[in-house]
Structures are given as structure tokens and as C-alpha cells.
Amino acid sequence: MPHDHHDHVSPSGHPYRADDDTPLSYWQTMEIAVRELLVEKDITTAEEINTQIDAMDARSPAIGAALVARAWCDPEFKTQLLADASAASREMGFDIGPMHLIALENTADTHNIVVCTLCSCYPRNLLGLPPDWYKSRAYRSRTVKEPRKVLSEFGVNLPNSMPIRVHDSTADMRYFVIPMRPDGTEDLSQDALAALVTRDSMIGTGIATAPIT
Amino acid sequence: MDTQTDGRRWHDMGGQDAGPISDDQHDFSLWEKRVDALMILCSGKGYFTVDGLRRVLEDMGEEAFETMSYYERWIASINQNLIESSAYTTEELATKMAEVEARGTTYGDASLGK
Structure with missing residues (x-):
């Protein structure tokens, strides 16, 4: 069966x-x-x-989600995170090892998505081990060529007018995405916001969504 | 795309045609987590680098990518790197593997570490 x-x-x-x-x-x-x-x-x-x-x-997307939620609430921290994500992560007390981390901000004008075409480089200290699909031939091959189509297969349908930036990781340089803060979340606490930040939203194959009320 | 003549090695997959992205997902088993831990510990101690890990993975070729699981390829590469950095010899490995195999027919029986 x-x-x-x-x-x-x-x-x-x-x-x-x-x-x-x-x-x-x-x-x-x-x-x-x-x-x-x-x-x-x-x-x-x-x-x-x-x-x-x-x-x-013990490492899970909750670590990255905490960084993102703070960046949503604290503009100064967001500036630090975008300037030097490794230092900002360490300041939050996260052990990110020797990794050089780069944060990419999704905006109304740009969507970012992360891939490793050569192997499986991933911000594992922020998000835990990568999902199987991240390491697959299909994701590695196609994301740089047809990101819009790949995104639609993940259920993320972006207007054709929205530029998509694809970031190809290396062993020494690992990217993660700061997704857009969902509308209607102005009153949520930082912890409640962190719960909206999914793993895929930090890879760029998903978006953070507001809770259904 | 002709992967034989565009000057790229097999692992350099960006931009090639490929099928749908599978959402199959599995939880890592203990032996896979141990392989991951050995990579982090041994590279942290200077026995090899992530570049050394990748060199062997890439030299293993496309067939290994298609037929071996992720952590199967990793332990093969970790082992090659450790032998190159004289952590132990191929002879010591062969002796130890025979000893391990003689303990039993399942991973649980063969692995003494709990």
C-alpha cells in the first residue's frame, strides 16, 4: 500500500x-x-x-526568526543586521561560528531568494540543517534560471513587475532573507512576530504571513 | 544543455534543466548526525577544511551524487580527508571496519557508542 x-x-x-x-x-x-x-x-x-x-x-529556524522579529521592531538593529549580520547575530548571543552571514531585506520592490548551486551551503547555525530540497539537483539547477517558476511551485506567486534577486551561497558566505513584515501585525509582540517567520521565508521560498484572525 | 562541453564540472549545476522540486523530507538518523558532528569537530580541530570536504565530494563524481545519500557521501569524504591528514591509516581503517562488521548485522549492534 x-x-x-x-x-x-x-x-x-x-x-x-x-x-x-x-x-x-x-x-x-x-x-x-x-x-x-x-x-x-x-x-x-x-x-x-x-x-x-x-x-x-538545538538549532532551528527559531534562531533566525528571533533576529528577523527584532529587526522588524528595532530599526537600529535592522541597520546593524544588514551591515554585518555575523556581528548582529553574535550580539544577540547566537553562536554562528566562523560563518560570514549576509542578511537580505525583502521589500515591496525586491524579493530575495537563496540557493547554493555548487553544493549545500546554508546558514545552518541560524536555521538548523537544510531541508532535503535545498540540497536537490532540481532546486540547485533551476533557481538561478527560473526563480519565478520555482517560487510559484513553493506557492509564492509574485507579480512579473517584482524583481527577484537570486543569491548563490558559498562555503564562506551564507545568506538569509529578512522577509517583509506582514500587514496587520502592528500590535504584535516581538515573540508573536517571531512565530510568523518561517524557515522558508528566510530562504526566500516563502513569505511571512499574518495570523488569521 | 551539453554538460560535457560547457567547461563546467558536474557539481556546477546552476542554470541547468531539471525536474520538479520534491518536497520529500526526512528526519536525520543518529548515524547521519554523527557524520555531521565529525565534520564540524574535525574541521574545527584543523584536520581538514570545508574546501577539503568539497574537493573529495566533487571528485567522487556525478554517479555518487545520484546513488549515495548526502551523509554517505560526507563520511566517504571525511574519511579520505582524515587519511590524507594522517589522523589514521587506511590499514587501521580496514582493521576497524572488519571489527565493526563482526559485531552484528544492524547499526545498533555494530555501534558501541550509545
Whole structure:
């Protein structure tokens, strides 16, 4: 039964990738071997690996959303964020590592969208690990060529008069989008605003939308 | 587009024709998270750089991109980089992989770290 997948869906609604209960693969064997060799040679420890996994698991689009919501509320912060997103993120207390971050502001006149045509560079410290489609051949190939069509497949239909700027990331330079603040959100708190900022709105494949009242 | 003659390597995909964007999504399993952690830790300790990671991924070629999963390609590249930086030898790796394989037939059995 092709649709009978409910037994294999995680709380987030996504299927688990085959893991502990499937036959050991060659590459899993290599992962175990590499990890154990690194521990035996005192290059790392099991604890350090677990701590790193926890740190990555703790990263989610909520971090980027907090930056965006503050930028919406605090013009001075927005200026800082646009001038030096790495410094502004650190000032908010976020560990962004050595990444050079660049914030792109969506306006009524320009829509920005982010891609990595060469690989999968992504502002992972702000948004968590990238979605599978971000790493796909289809997204990497087509976004620079037909961004308007790609956006419409994500449900974002922009007027033909609206310029779209496509930003191709590199390993050392990672972009994220400050989406437009939705209309009708003047009375919302910064936290409530942050809840409107989706992952896709910060990649540029979505927009932030006001809550339905 | 003729990818053989436009001077670009296979991974340089920007602007090529491709099909619809799939919205399939999966949660990362433990072994994939461990691969990710090894990349961050070993590059942070100076054993290799993100450019080294990418060099091996790109040299693995298009077939690997089509047939191996993302983190399968990453562990292959991490391993190659670690051998190049003398973290361990190919012989040590082979011995360890045989030892791991002998522990059991599932990832859970073969991985001692919990």
C-alpha cells in the first residue's frame, strides 16, 4: 500500500531514515570505524560528539526568526543586521561560528531568494540543517534560471513587475532573507512576530504571513 | 544543455534543466548526525577544511551524487580527508571496519557508542 506510511512517521510528520533496525550498510560501518578511531587516538571523545549533536539539534529556524522579529521592531538593529549580520547575530548571543552571514531585506520592490548551486551551503547555525530540497539537483539547477517558476511551485506567486534577486551561497558566505513584515501585525509582540517567520521565508521560498484572525 | 562541453564540472549545476522540486523530507538518523558532528569537530580541530570536504565530494563524481545519500557521501569524504591528514591509516581503517562488521548485522549492534 503506497500510502500506508503512518507507522514510519516521526512526531514532526516526516519519515525516519532507515536507521538502527536495518541491515548495517558499508557507509554506516565506516562512520562507526572512523568515530572509534578518532576517539582511540584522542582526537575527539564520545562526549564531545554527543555535545556537538545536541548543539546542532538545538538549532532551528527559531534562531533566525528571533533576529528577523527584532529587526522588524528595532530599526537600529535592522541597520546593524544588514551591515554585518555575523556581528548582529553574535550580539544577540547566537553562536554562528566562523560563518560570514549576509542578511537580505525583502521589500515591496525586491524579493530575495537563496540557493547554493555548487553544493549545500546554508546558514545552518541560524536555521538548523537544510531541508532535503535545498540540497536537490532540481532546486540547485533551476533557481538561478527560473526563480519565478520555482517560487510559484513553493506557492509564492509574485507579480512579473517584482524583481527577484537570486543569491548563490558559498562555503564562506551564507545568506538569509529578512522577509517583509506582514500587514496587520502592528500590535504584535516581538515573540508573536517571531512565530510568523518561517524557515522558508528566510530562504526566500516563502513569505511571512499574518495570523488569521 | 551539453554538460560535457560547457567547461563546467558536474557539481556546477546552476542554470541547468531539471525536474520538479520534491518536497520529500526526512528526519536525520543518529548515524547521519554523527557524520555531521565529525565534520564540524574535525574541521574545527584543523584536520581538514570545508574546501577539503568539497574537493573529495566533487571528485567522487556525478554517479555518487545520484546513488549515495548526502551523509554517505560526507563520511566517504571525511574519511579520505582524515587519511590524507594522517589522523589514521587506511590499514587501521580496514582493521576497524572488519571489527565493526563482526559485531552484528544492524547499526545498533555494530555501534558501541550509545
